[in-house]
Amino acid sequence: MPDFLTPAQRSERMSKIRSRDTSPELALRKALHARGFRFRLDDRKLPGRPDIVLPKHKAVVFVHGCFWHRHPGCKVATTPKSNTAYWLEKFDRNVSRDATAASTLSAAGWRVLVAWECELDSGRKVQATADRLAAELLTETKP
Known part of the structure; x- marks a missing residue:
């Protein structure tokens, strides 16, 4: 199926996709805050710009969109039927970048946690995910 938008219209539409303060991210932040966790947001000094940084626990949380991060x-996490080669290459770059950021952070002593968009699409799932992350954050790691 051909694209019904002009390249300029497609570019404008794609530019509206948010990289921070998304609904899943806001829901998770609210749930973690209610559990007593205090954090920083989008620390540009850390590899991969984690969505949530918990310095006290030396941990970071990435809130990944299921489609973009596979x-x-x-x-x-479907693959578009048109321009498939482009999309597969794009997804491979995203996954590779995620892995590089996670390994760099782990090597620097940070605990890397991931919350997926589909784990945050209802209030019940947000609470369950926040409980899972809280348990992981409160678990002591042995050096």
Whole structure:
């Protein structure tokens, strides 16, 4: 199916996709804050610009969109039927960049946690994900 938008219209539409303060991210931040966690946001000094940085726990949380970051086994992580080669290359770059950021942060002593968009699409799931992350954050790691 051909694109019904001009390149300028497509560019404008794609520019509206938010990289921070998304609904899943806001919901998770609210749930973590209610559990007593205090954090910083989008620390540009850290590799990958984690969405949530918890310095007290030496941990970071990435809130990944299932489509863009290729959540394994998720029904949202589909591949567009048109221009497939471009999209596969784009997704590979995203996943590679995520892995590089996670390994660099881990090597620097940070704990890297990931929350997926599909884990945050309802109030019940947000609470369950926040509980899971809280348990991981409160678990002591042995050096």
